[in-house]
Amino acid sequence: QVQLVESGGGLAQAGGSLRLSCVASGRTFSNYAMGWFRQAPGKERKFVATISRSAGDTYYADSVKGRFTISRDNAKNTVYLEMNSLKPEDTAVYYCAARTWGSGSAKPNGYDYWGQGTQVTVSS
DSSP: OOEEEEEOOEEEETTOOEEEEEEEESSOGGGOEEEEEEEOTTSOOEEEEEEOTTSOOEEEOTTTTTTEEEEEETTTTEEEEEEOSOOGGGOEEEEEEEESSSSOOSSGGGOSEEOOOEEEEEEO
16 A cells, blocks of 8 residues: 655645645655646546656646646655646645556546645635
8 A cells, every 4th residue: 555645735826836745655655756746626626747766757737737846755764746837726635646566547436545635725
């Protein structure tokens, strides 16, 4: 089992920044590709970004490309999501997820473990 705990969410103004963290415990973190997803009220969960096990490969949703950066520190069992130039439409609950096989994926059903989520609210 892998436990994932997100933090760093909160309220930001449009144009501002937030940094999300997700700490993993339970098994060897470097064995997992990691992803960030988000879910707005009444909407389905959507892909944000993913990073490979060694951090050599990253992939972003078009809606966040150039504004968000995913990174990881395998020594700290942590994956990050740096969010800049925030927009009101970025408001959502943000979830990190771990994938136990293959490289990263943009599909929620490609992940085996999920955190509880952290709320991000961007005011205009």
